[in-house]
Amino acid sequence: MTTWNFSSGPAILPRPVVEKAAAAILDFKGSGIGVLECSHRSKLYEPVVASAEARLRKLMGIPEAYAVLFLQGGASTQFAQVPQNLLASGDVADYTDTGTWASKAIKEAKHFGKINVIASTKEADGTYRSVPRNLQVTEGAKYLHITSNNTIFGTQVHEFPDVGIPLVSDMSSDICSRVIDVEKFGVIYAGAQKNLGPSGVTVVIVRKDLLGKTDRAIPTMADYRTHIDAGSMFNTPPAFGIFVLDLVLEWLEGQGGIPGIQKINDAKAAKLYAEIDRNPLFQGTVAVEDRSRMNVCFVPLNKEHEDPFKKLCLSRGMVDFTGHRSVGGFRASIYNAMPEAGIDAMIEAMRDFEKSNG
């Protein structure tokens, strides 16, 4: 039986990537040693980092004015690192509050500057079901921080605003899933473990002219300039994670790049949402216009259907499709690597469940 992995992250990887990664662990490029075991400064490994950077630049259209870094610590580390690098004492930055991760980003930024939450879509019950529109930034704010896709609640910013200041975006759960204009952004950061690779690597894309303007002393590892100067090799990088990320990007090239995968992602999401809207036993949990194409959240109308539907899905090889503990219901995370057949399996389960319970 095929297993369909709807995990929100760490998440499904393209099968050819998984197979190449396993083979390289046993023997990297015929060297007799595995990819986990070779020096990051060896001739064997060093080209991997350059390759990953070059592929990402080409796929996303990242201009030369931006650095591409492969760091550690996840987006949670970036929540502090971004303001630490971009804000001087007394500087102001604007944030939108659209979910759990956005609110964590706000909390950390307050260590380093004056943070204005210019919009929040938090509802009375503590959940979030939409993203804000018509944003007005604060006079003098250095940047506007936006979580591009809210993994937990299943909302997504489909159009990035033009606000006259750089956007900073946590794109952990939708980077490389759709075409974006990098030049709108001062910083883009993303934990790799959804669309780019395994956990333990964080991609940071930063416009270099925004750096060096803060008056604070930044410890070496927290300073983006350290990693820019060293090409992400100031200290031992998460070498295997970058290697897998490079394989994922190679696979993405074969999907027609980001325009190609976007088309596939749009079709996958449209198909699943259409079934949620059609099927009288289920409903979506967020505003239709803000629905995420990565994390599809839905609930049964009848709460008592939750367990039997869960059992049906499990019996058909689907795993990790339950909603985050703060939301409940179901969440199908359908990142780049989830094939259309996985969506079809979920839809078929919904239809069969309707037949026996409708």
Next chain:
Amino acid sequence: MTTWNFSSGPAILPRPVVEKAAAAILDFKGSGIGVLECSHRSKLYEPVVASAEARLRKLMGIPEAYAVLFLQGGASTQFAQVPQNLLASGDVADYTDTGTWASKAIKEAKHFGKINVIASTKEADGTYRSVPRNLQVTEGAKYLHITSNNTIFGTQVHEFPDVGIPLVSDMSSDICSRVIDVEKFGVIYAGAQKNLGPSGVTVVIVRKDLLGKTDRAIPTMADYRTHIDAGSMFNTPPAFGIFVLDLVLEWLEGQGGIPGIQKINDAKAAKLYAEIDRNPLFQGTVAVEDRSRMNVCFVPLNKEHEDPFKKLCLSRGMVDFTGHRSVGGFRASIYNAMPEAGIDAMIEAMRDFEKSNG
């Protein structure tokens, strides 16, 4: 031909670990999904972190008063994180300067307290060939920081001093290679990529009563208490790295634990140093009493022998045995996972080289 991997890190892993890791990438515990692709909060993965912690506690004899954390960012991140958590503004800490990594630790600590370098073994030529003895700590110092093994120069602290204050030690290159008394230490930290696993995981062992005494606001991810409270799962951990680390510890149990591997390590190092001392064409680079049992550094007496000896070793399947660019010559890193046969191969090359060049 067998390949002998003398890399200083990322370094050789036990072959059974490598094979299990490759298999788990294809299918983790018969689940149908790979270990890179499962949620860190899944029933499938979560036991891995608990297992790794339990094994490390038992192997090293870590008392309950200490937390065991699996973090990201390498020892270089700990250089700042240790003083950030342990020192209040105005507090003093003592450091020894015994090499490149020690001096980096000193530099970062200065962001967070008054740092006294109470001993340095730096020589006029910028290298280090010994470790200091008879240390006198500063009145009121909160801790004494020691690099237990200096990877680049090949020196090692064989006896940790009793100085009446907690020791803090970067043990990146010799953790779990020999028996130590954890209770002498306030903090032990180590990048995994030498004796514990792949790069991208950092082990931190911290005495819990030392925390919460600083007056500074610590960003969430930099605060050890965050990770203690969340069992190293505050955010997505470097899941695969911890999985491999757990396999390495399982392997170590099979070697007779740390007393068992120490005996093997001592024998391996003694054998190689004996050949360096016997062979008239080579000499060791550091004080005999401070020689590292992990990184064996030596040079040919005749500089013109460097290239031909290198070629001979390469022709026999040895890789990554050249000294760090700041030292030159040769460095055989012989961590836990290097079998005695690898040392024998190096010794045989030295003897054969003597025969044809002596």
